[in-house]
Amino acid sequence: MSPAIRVAGVAKRFGATQALAGIDLEVAEGEFFGLLGPNGAGKTTLISALAGLVRPDSGHLEVMGHDVQADYRQARLKLGVVPQELVFDPFFSVRQTLRIQSGYYGIRRNDDWIDEILANLDLTGKAEANMRSLSGGMKRRVLVAQALAHKPPVIVLDEPTAGVDVELRQGLWRFIRRLNGEGHTIVLTTHYLEEAEAECGRIAMMKSGRIVALDTTANLLRRFGDGTTNLEDAFMRVMKEAV
Amino acid sequence: MIGFLTLLRKEILRFWKVGFQTVAAPVVTALLYLLIFSHVLADHVRVYDDVPYTAFLVPGLVMMSILQNAFANSSSSLIQSKVTGSVVFMLLAPISYRAFWAAYVAAAALRGLLVGLGVYLVTLAFTGVRLEAPLWILVFALLGGAMLGTLGVIAGIWADKFDQLAAFQNFLIMPLTFLSGVFYSIHSLPPFWREVSHWNPVFYMIDGFRHGFFALSDVSPWKSLAVVGVCFVLLSALTLELLRRGYKLRM
Secondary structure, three states, X not given: OOOOEEEEEEEEEEOOEEEEEEEEEEEOOXXXXXXXXXXXXXXXXXXXXXXXXXXXXXXXXXXXXXXXXOOHHHHHHOEEEEOOOOOOOOOOEHHHHHHHHHHHOOOOOOHHHHHHHHHHOOOHHHOOXXXXXXXXXXXXXXXXXXXXXXXXXXXXXXXXXXXXXXXXXXXXXXXXXXXXXXXXXXEEEOOOXXXXXXXXXXXXXXEOOEEEEEEEHHHHHHHOOOOOOOHHHHHHHHHHHOO | OHHHHHHHHHHHHHHHOOHHHHHHHHHHHHHHHHHHXXXXXXXXXXXXXXXXHXXXXXXXXXXXXXXXXXXXXXXXXHHHHHHHOOHHHHHHOOOOHHHHHHHHHHHHHHHHHHHHHHHHHXXXXXXXXXXXXXXXXXXXXXXXXXHHHHHHHHHHHHOOOHHHHHHHHHHHHHHHHHOOOOOOOHHHOOHHHHHHHOOOHHHHHHHHHHHHHHOOOOOOHHHHHHHHHHHHHHHHHHHHHHHHXXXXXXX
C-alpha cells in the first residue's frame, strides 16, 4: 500500500535562499502528522510543493500514490489544504463559497456535506453571510470548511488555529480528530506546540529547509527530554542542536 | 467538465453581482459617446452614402464596448484574485489550464456581449440600424469578445498590481480600440495612418462587425475574419502556454 504522502529528495531554491534542501518524508494513511519548525524553516514551501503551488527544482512528491505534477488531477482530488493566509473571495456568501469549492472538485450537489461541515465548524448561522462580513476567526473556519468540501483523504492544515478563539479551537480539533478517526490522514503545521503534542502521533521538525528530527511524539519527548519535558522544550533542544 | 462549469458560473456571478458597474455603466458611457459625436459630427461627416453618421457610429460603439468589457472582465477578476490571494482556491483544484482559460474567456466574452447588446438596444431609441448580415455580426462579436477576454487573461496573469493593469488598459487596449475606426472610416485618414490602421487587429474586428450591419466595409469581411481568427489563435496559444507553465501563478 502506498503511503498517503511521499516526498523524495525534494529541493527548492528561491534566489539565494535554499527553501528546501533535499526532503525525504513518508506519511502513512490514517496518520495525524505534525510538521514543526520556526518561521522560514520551509514548512509552507513543502506544503505548497505538495499542493502543486510550488514546483520543486528536484525530487518528486506523491499524494495517495499520485505524482503531484504528472498526475496532478488525481493528486489534487485526494488533497485538501487549509492555507496559512486568510484569503477569501469577497463576492460570495459562505454557502456559495463552499458550493463553488465543491464544483471545482467535480461535485455538483454537495449541500448535505456542506451543512455537516458548517454545523461542525459552528458556521450554520453564517451560511448566507457574505465572506466580507465575517470576523478573522470565522474566515479561518471557512478556510477549513473549503479544504474539507470534497472530503479529501489527506488534509493539510497550515496554521489552522492562528487567530482562532479557544472555544472554536476545541471544536475544530474535535472535528479534525473525528475525521482522522474515520481514516483521513492529517498533516498539521502549527506554532502552538501543545496542540501538536496533544494531536500528532508523529512529528517532523524542520530547520533551514531540512528535516532535523522525525519520530513519534512519544519518542521525541523521550529522546530530547527527561520525563517531564513537554514538546516545546524538546523542540527548543532540537533546534539548538541542529546545525 | 463540472470544474469548468463551476469556474464559468463563478466568473459570471462575479460580474453579475456588480451589474451596475460592469454592465449598466458601460452602456451609459457608450450612449454618451453616441450622443456627443453624433451631435457634433452628424452634419459634417458622411462615411457611406446611404448610411447616416449616427447609424455608422452604432456598430463601432457596440464592438468597442464588447472589446473593452471583455478585457476588463478577465483581467480585473484575475488581478483581484491574485491580490486578495483567493486565486489559490483555483490553483489547488484539479482544474486543467485549458478549462481555466476557457472559463475566464467565456465569462469575459459573455459580459462583453451583454454590454454590446445593451448598447445596441439603447441606440435604437436614437437611430435605426440595418442588419444586413447577422451572421457576420455574431461571428465578429464572439471572436472579438473571446480575443479581448484572452488578452485580459494575459494582462491579469502578468500584472502584479492594479496600476500595471491600468497601464495595460490605458496604453494598449484604449488606443487600439479608439484608433480602429469606431468613429471614422480609415479611408478618411492620411495614407500613413491608414497604413498603420491596417496593423491594428481591432480595426478588422470593427470593420467586419460593421459589414454585418450595412454590408459595407473598408476591407473584405473574409480578410477581417482571417486576421482576427489568426490573432485569436496566436493569443490563445500564448495564454495557454503561460497557464501551462504556471507563469506568475505557481512558483
